[in-house]
Amino acid sequence: AEEMREYRGTLTEPGKNSPYRDRSVEENLDLFYKMRDGAFPDGSKTLRLKIDMTSGNVNMRDPVIYRIRRAHHHNTGDKWCIYPMYDYTHAISDAIEGITHSLCTLEFEAHRPLYDWVLDNIPAPHPTRPRQYEFSRLELLYSITSKRKLNQLVSDGHVSGWDDPRMPTISGMRRRGYTPEGLRLFAKRAGISKSENVVDMSVLEGAIREELENSAPRLMAVLNPIKVTLTNFSDGLTQSRSAPFHPHHEEMGEREVPIAKTIYIEADDFSENLPAGWQRLTVGGEVRLRYSYVIKCDEAVKDGNGNIVELKCSIDHDTLGKKPEGRKVKGVIHWVSAEHAAEIKVRLYERLFTVERPDAVRGEDGAYLPFTDFLNPESAKEITAYAEATAGNLPAESRWQFERLGYFVTDRRDHRPDAPVFNRTVGLKDTWQK
Known part of the structure; x- marks a missing residue:
C-alpha cells in the first residue's frame, strides 16, 4: 500500500509505472489464480488495470480491481478470498443487467472515465451501452443518510433495527406507513440538481400527508x-x-x-x-x-x-x-364509546435528531461532534389508547387517519388483530416548529 501511494503521484504530479506493470499475461494469470486459491495473505497482492499512470484523473492511474480479503460473504460464504472493487464491477454488472442509465451521486463524477474505459474494453453482452449520470445526493434535515452512520445507530442500539420507523431506510419508511405514491411525490418536489440538495423534513411529511389525505379511511381514536x-x-x-x-x-x-x-x-x-x-x-x-x-x-x-x-x-x-x-x-x-372501544398500542414518533444537520456540528475546537450527541430522547414513545371497534379487526400495514390526530398504520411486524399496534406516520399538519 505504501509503495502504491508513492507511485500514484498527486493531483499536480503524474504517477510512475509499477515495476510489475510489464509482466506477461501468462505470469499475471498464474498469480491471479493463486490469489483466488488462497496462496497469498490478505493485502499482499492486488490485480490492477493497465491504463495510464500519467493521467490527470488519478482514478485512471492503474486502479486496483481485485484484492485479497478473507471475509465471510452473505451469498458465497467462505468460498472466495478475492473480491472485485466497485469501480470495476459497476460497469460490468450494468452491462450484464441491461442498464441504460446508471444514476450516481456527484462523488462518482470523477469515476465516470473509468466506467467508460471498462465498457470500452469488455465485450458488451447487449446492444445498449450503459451511461453514467451524476446528481447531488438528496439530504434531509434532522436525519442522516450515511450507511456507515445508520449502521452505527443499529449496532449501538440507538434504534431497534434497520426497519425502525425513525430510520430513513426503505424498510423503515414502509414500517412508518409511508406510501410509494407519497415518496414519488416527494422526489418530484425535491427535484434533481448538480448543486447541494438539502430538503426540510416537512417537505417529505407534506407529500406523505397529501397522498394519505385522499387514500386513507378515517376512524376515531383517543x-x-x-x-x-x-x-x-x-x-x-x-x-x-x-x-x-x-x-x-x-x-x-x-x-x-x-x-x-x-x-x-x-x-x-x-x-x-x-x-x-x-x-x-x-x-x-x-x-x-x-x-x-x-x-x-x-x-x-x-x-x-x-x-x-x-x-x-x-x-x-x-x-x-x-x-x-x-x-x-x-x-x-372526537370520542369513543368505552363499552365498544378496542384497546390499542400506539407508537408515537418524532424526528430522530434535535438539530438540522447532526453530522455537521462542530465543537469549540472546530472538530465535528459525534452525531449521536444530538439524538432526540423523545423520538419514540408507546402508549395505550382506545379506538373504534374497527381497529381491532385490521390486517398489518393498514393505513388510517385517526380523526383530528394524524395518520397511522398497523405495524407490519408486531400487529395482530387481537393485539393491535399502530405506528404514527405523520400528523395532520406540520407541528414540529411549534
Whole structure:
C-alpha cells in the first residue's frame, strides 16, 4: 500500500509505472489464480488495470480491481478470498443487467472515465451501452443518510433495527406507513440538481400527508383519554349513528358509531382555564360529539390531588344530526364509546435528531461532534389508547387517519388483530416548529 501511494503521484504530479506493470499475461494469470486459491495473505497482492499512470484523473492511474480479503460473504460464504472493487464491477454488472442509465451521486463524477474505459474494453453482452449520470445526493434535515452512520445507530442500539420507523431506510419508511405514491411525490418536489440538495423534513411529511389525505379511511381514536359519564343516557332514547369511512369516497363504505353511557374524550379537549379562542369543552360549556349529540359539561370530578378524573355531562337529545335551537355550538370533538372501544398500542414518533444537520456540528475546537450527541430522547414513545371497534379487526400495514390526530398504520411486524399496534406516520399538519 505504501509503495502504491508513492507511485500514484498527486493531483499536480503524474504517477510512475509499477515495476510489475510489464509482466506477461501468462505470469499475471498464474498469480491471479493463486490469489483466488488462497496462496497469498490478505493485502499482499492486488490485480490492477493497465491504463495510464500519467493521467490527470488519478482514478485512471492503474486502479486496483481485485484484492485479497478473507471475509465471510452473505451469498458465497467462505468460498472466495478475492473480491472485485466497485469501480470495476459497476460497469460490468450494468452491462450484464441491461442498464441504460446508471444514476450516481456527484462523488462518482470523477469515476465516470473509468466506467467508460471498462465498457470500452469488455465485450458488451447487449446492444445498449450503459451511461453514467451524476446528481447531488438528496439530504434531509434532522436525519442522516450515511450507511456507515445508520449502521452505527443499529449496532449501538440507538434504534431497534434497520426497519425502525425513525430510520430513513426503505424498510423503515414502509414500517412508518409511508406510501410509494407519497415518496414519488416527494422526489418530484425535491427535484434533481448538480448543486447541494438539502430538503426540510416537512417537505417529505407534506407529500406523505397529501397522498394519505385522499387514500386513507378515517376512524376515531383517543390517545390521552379522560372518562366522560353521560348522566342522562337512556337505552330507549339515546341513538347511535352511522358515519362514512371517508367524506369524499363513498366506495370506502361506512360504519356504525355506537354510543354508551361512558365514553372517552381527549384530555386536551377539556380545560378549566380557558385560553383565548377556546372552542372545546369546559364546565358549563357545550361541544358536539363527532357524528353524534351536543353535550354539556355539568361537573368535573377530581381526585385527592386535584387531578380531573371524570367529567359528568348531559346529552341534548334533540341535536342528533341537527343544530341546537337558539344557540351556536362551535366545537366538535372526537370520542369513543368505552363499552365498544378496542384497546390499542400506539407508537408515537418524532424526528430522530434535535438539530438540522447532526453530522455537521462542530465543537469549540472546530472538530465535528459525534452525531449521536444530538439524538432526540423523545423520538419514540408507546402508549395505550382506545379506538373504534374497527381497529381491532385490521390486517398489518393498514393505513388510517385517526380523526383530528394524524395518520397511522398497523405495524407490519408486531400487529395482530387481537393485539393491535399502530405506528404514527405523520400528523395532520406540520407541528414540529411549534
